[in-house]
Amino acid sequence: MKPRRSFGRIPRPIGTPAEADDNRQDQSELSVDLDENLRTIESILGNASDLAVRRLALPGEPQSSLAVVYLTSLVNTENVSLTVIEPLLSLSDVAYRSAAMAADPLESLRLTLPTVRPISTAGSMKELIDSLLEGKVVMLIDGASGALYFDALRPPTRLFQLPTSETTVIGPQIGLTESVDDNLALIRSRLKHPRLRVEQVIIGRKSRTDVRIIYFEGIAPREVVDELRRRLHEIDIDMILDPGVIRDLITDRPYSPFVMERMTERPDTVAAEVNLGRIALLVEGSPFAMLLPSQFFTLIESAEDYYLNSLSASLLKLLRAFAYILSVLATPIYVAVVNYHFELVPLPLLLNIAATQEGVPFPLPVAAFLTEMVLDVVREAGIRLPRQFGPVVSIFGAIILGQSAIQAGFVPPGLIIVAMMGTICSFAVPRAEKALAYRLVRFPLLLLGSILGFPGITIGSVALVYHVASLKSLGIPYAVLYPPGHTARLAKKLVRTAEHNQPATRPLAPTDKVRRGKVPEPRDPKNGD
Amino acid sequence: MRRIGLTALIVFLALGCSGCWDSVEIEEVAIVGSMSIDKGQGDHVVVSLEVINPSALASGTQGPIGESPVVSVMTRDEANTIPAAITSAQRRTPRKICTGLVGTIVIGQALAREGVGKIIDYLVRNATVRSSATLTTCDTGAGLLQRPFMFPLPSRTLAGLGESALASGMTITVTLCEFMARLSEPGIEPITMHTVGRKTKDVQVKRQGDEVKQTDPAVMREQPIDVDVSLDGELPPDSPILNPYKETSSGEFVPGTTINIGIAAYRGDKLVGFLDDHEARGYLWTVGRVEQGTIEVDDPGGSGKKIALGIIRSSASVKPVIDDDLIRMDVELHVDLETREAPMHTNVNNQTLVQALEDSLDALILREARATLNRVQKELKTDIYGFGNKVYRKDPKLWAELEPRWNEEIFPNLEVNIQVKSRVRAPGSAYSVANR
Amino acid sequence: MINPRQLFFIIALTRISALLVLLPVVTAGNALQDAWISVIVATVVAILFVWLGAYLAMKHPGKSLGQFSRDLLGKTGGAITTGLLAISFYVLCLIRTRLVSLVIISHFMPKTPGWALAIPVLLTAFYGAMMGPDTVGRASEFLFTVMALIIVVSMVMSYVWSAERVAGLKPVLSRGLRPVFGAAVPAAFLGLMSGLRVLALGRFTVEEHKMPKATALALLVSGLVLLVVTIDVLTTLGPAQAQAYVMPVLALASSVFIEGILERLDLVLMTAWVLGITFDVTVLLASSSILIGDSLGIGHRKVAAALFLLGVVPVSHRFTDIFVMRQLHSIPVTGIWSAAICVGTLAPVFIAYLIKKRRGGS
Structure with missing residues (x-):
């Protein structure tokens, strides 16, 4: 596993005023003087309008000797009073005085303050500013060169909602949100095991985004975790807004249309995949978790498969595999058949096709390219528009445009049927976003099909298979039909077998022991045997 | 990597250019549904x-107003070889002729001989x-345009007739x-299959969905075509075969219909004769290929009427027996039948009756098979049974x-022992009807 | 790294696709209706020789013939033995590329120039070879599955069961045993060339002790498939017809249709065959580049690039040699060729290995 390249290294401009300022700030220690500290904070944040400084005069202390500083935009004021101010005020004189008298007042206060929230101490101004910007409440005491900050508050977040990009009929109906901690809670509550590892990496020079690596120690291959950690640490970029950005920075083959990292919005999927040895990345501010290394066959897997009866899940999986193949190959094959190999088509059908093709001004390949492109545009427009406009686009695009294109004789109806079928099939693939990217490959195949017919499509498909087979995600081969170490069972992959028959070992960690133990033996309660 | 991708792209683009x-x-292709080949002048x-x-x-x-569009056209071209004739037809056809979907190939008798x-x-x-594609040999000469019937296309009708004819057990x-x-x-x-053309009258072939003007009851009584096109090689200029579709209803003509009547026997690539109706079945018995059809025997109960039996399946096993110079074929036929019609009150459940029935069936089938074998051996002298192949093996x-x-x-004088074992498997859905 | 199962897929897939078109013609031409016996004979002979190769590869894990022949026979000897096999692979790779375009042109697309088919095939093969043996191994899993499905489906559909036909397979031996054994030569040659790829791919194979078994099994399974195909062709078309067609399997498939869905199966079968041959060409190119690269101590990707560029002209110029193709697979040519491989490559290396082993042992 050699490092392919340095990830996202952007030349850092040296010597710009802002940069120099940052550097100076790094060095500066906190002053003993409370007022000076407060002035420094205000100057660094440029008198931010949302900076709140609350000076407190504690009982028995004539002048205020303590300040609570926070950003109002990031904290809930009620929470501040509940978790910081009230405990402070509730401190008895004696307790406070003894704390203030102590050699290290900060440490003493930290230990005595009656609050459940964790409290940390900050030594440098940079640390203080960083914690302010992370939405923490900072407490400064006059006479102490340091600050306490409370990990008390978090940025506003929305409520848990349905996982809209991966809806299922049955199974859990909760989706991840933009808050890393909430998401972590959702995952932890599904895997209550001490070996579930959660590591934190802060990425982004400006955004300082909280990124969590979640994996199961002993199941996830150690070298894969190490490699991922290395790649993440090497990322040097201004900001990270979504795992998608990380994906581009850490992927093995950025120019492949095949996306080798799986995005999911479902905590249950994350838990299931982590338990199978995959690694999940949570990024603050994004409701999507990235699962990797991913495999080609997850394309046809839906979260629902685990909740359905094994027979129906298997059937659905096969159906999806078929739908995916059709969504890629339908139009190229149609063009090749009609333009080159029409002997293949039964006479009545062929006559129908031939009759509908009459009077169409464009050659079939051109019409096919145009149709496919328009279909993708309609789909794209439908996805991006506000929800109320979606149906309008579908009606305009599909019904009016399609219908009138056929009636006007611009496009042969057979082609529309086939192209539409391909598009609908691509919707049957669980991850629609991914499927769209996958469908890109049908354009070169369409080209080959219209130039060389079936042999062209075949040769193109072989090249495509080579490409897929050459892909690796974090050093793990992306597409393996028959995983080594197991007996050759394609069926296991295409079919979800009943829980008794599931392979006991995990695909990524063949050495790991059993995934489930004995299955309860069914007994008839009435017969009592 | 990227360089390879670029090379590939350039090559594909070059291909595209x-x-x-x-x-x-596809809209520039003239699809040929059936092909007829016959003898022309000279070679x-x-x-x-x-x-x-x-x-x-x-x-x-929609076609042009007032005209019913023609569903298919019969071209007719003469040349030394088939490709040349097709090329000649191409000169008059505005689309490229494609023979890839030919389902039926009709061979004229004159050429076949x-x-x-x-x-x-x-x-x-x-x-x-x-x-x-199926091959048929046509008596009355190829080039007869089949009348579309129950199928929109002549060639589909022809193919359909071929398939349905199997049900007779005689082809x-x-x-x-x-x-x-x-x-x-x-x-x-x-x-090959053997067909004959029959003339029908006054049919206008129109697009599917239009009313077909066909009122003359004589249509259904097919008459043999009087013009024997295949043998004299010259067609009168107004021959219906040259102008199959006349738009006016006063036009005499029209496409005929084809009847599948039996089997054409070849020796090598030359036609030597036809086996029709029961003769064809006689042949099919011996090779075990009668799969459907009806057979009539005299009522063994002595009513003087006939009992009709349906054939369910038949099979034949042929064993060559070679003793020094003498070659003999032992053929064993198994035929399964069921009763389809019997004189009223006959109880088919009667063992003796069934036995008698089977005996007379055996005799009948043997007679049919023998008669055909005799004719093939003595008259046609062609081993369509494949006895020689058994010897070779x-x-x-x-x-x-x-x-x-x-x-x-050798074949004409070959000794063939035929044993028939027929079994009446079922009495139909009743043992006897109205048996008081 | 390739695992033994992938090795099995690679060899089985390439042998099936290489023989699918040629086999019935060549064998039926000589052995008539006994051609199926030739297939069995050829399979057995090929397994025997290939097992020798696989055994050598097993005893030298992590090395290809190019490397261990140098250890055994010295620099010159190693280069000669390896070169013989590598060049055979390369020539075969070019022949197959031409063959696939010739068959497509003569059957389906008469106006398409040869290079338009040959170059994409060679380019795809080159891409696969550049991606390395791992990729080829993983790709074989997919391609083998697809090919197996298509072949099984088309054979099941084209086969009309009848006791008479099976009885017709009784050995006739109308001209004695000689033509039967003679007809086995081309088939054995093609099997040998498929199986001996293990000498190149062995370098990348893990669990080397399973290699001989996987290789022999691949030849056995592909032999079975070919047996079924040959029997099918013989019983349906007849031996005389089988040798008359350019590609009897396609002729057979063109007589099969699924009412109302597919009018002709030959196009589907042709698709499977193009798929297999493209893969075959890939493996041949990869094998010869691995052998040459190892023998000369250069990276095999560089060799593959050179071989690709070298091959572009011969596979794409003047497309008129469908008749030559038949001769290239005739008994004398394949006989001499396989003898050369056995005597020139297998035998010296194996003998050297035995000598070394005895010396090492005593």
């Missing part, structure tokens, strides 16, 4: 192609013609592939000796 060599726009062949007009068939497409080698060579060499469909196999195997001679050395004399000397 230089064009799609074999690409055919010539006459090739008739049924060229389909797809837009006339599609219900959505001279030899079909030319046709077969063309068909096999031409990879676009599929070898599942058999032979594909190009089978014909070829028989032609090339030692000791077995080819056969059993003793290739002996066969090498016999082969030159087989069809002329």
